Amino acid sequence: MRIGDLATRTQVSVRALRYYEEQGLLASTRSRSGQRLYGDTAINRVRLIQQLYGAGLSSKTIAELLPCVDAKVSTPESRERLAAERDRINTQIAELMIARDRLNDMIDLTSRPNPKCDYV
Structure with a gap:
C-alpha cells in the first residue's frame, strides 16, 4: 500500500x-x-x-x-528499560487518579446549593 x-x-x-x-x-x-x-x-x-x-x-x-x-x-537491558517505562507510566497513572479524585471532590462541593452563591 x-x-x-x-x-x-x-x-x-x-x-x-x-x-x-x-x-x-x-x-x-x-x-x-x-x-x-x-x-x-x-x-x-x-x-x-x-x-x-x-x-x-x-x-x-x-x-x-x-x-x-x-x-x-529480549535482553536483560531491554527488559530493564521496559520495566522502567512501565514504572514511570504507573506513577503517572497514580498521579492522574489523584487529580481525578480531587476534581470529583470539587465537582461534588460545587454541586451543592449555596444561597451565598445563588446569583439568579
Missing part, C-alpha cells in the same frame, strides 16, 4: 509516517517511480509506534526496543 493509504488506515499523518521512517521505526520499499510502498504488517507497526508514543516513550527508546519486539526476544 502507498503512504497515503497507510495514513488513512492508521489515522496517522503522512508527515508522521515519513518521520517514523527517518527514525528507523518503520520500513518501506520503493516502487519504480519512487513511491513508498508498505506491506500489510505496517498497519500494526504504526499502531504499536503510536501506542508507545502515547505512553510517553521517545523515538530513540522505541527504536532501541523495536528490534527485540521484531525478534520476539
Whole structure:
C-alpha cells in the first residue's frame, strides 16, 4: 500500500509516517517511480509506534526496543528499560487518579446549593 493509504488506515499523518521512517521505526520499499510502498504488517507497526508514543516513550527508546519486539526476544537491558517505562507510566497513572479524585471532590462541593452563591 502507498503512504497515503497507510495514513488513512492508521489515522496517522503522512508527515508522521515519513518521520517514523527517518527514525528507523518503520520500513518501506520503493516502487519504480519512487513511491513508498508498505506491506500489510505496517498497519500494526504504526499502531504499536503510536501506542508507545502515547505512553510517553521517545523515538530513540522505541527504536532501541523495536528490534527485540521484531525478534520476539529480549535482553536483560531491554527488559530493564521496559520495566522502567512501565514504572514511570504507573506513577503517572497514580498521579492522574489523584487529580481525578480531587476534581470529583470539587465537582461534588460545587454541586451543592449555596444561597451565598445563588446569583439568579
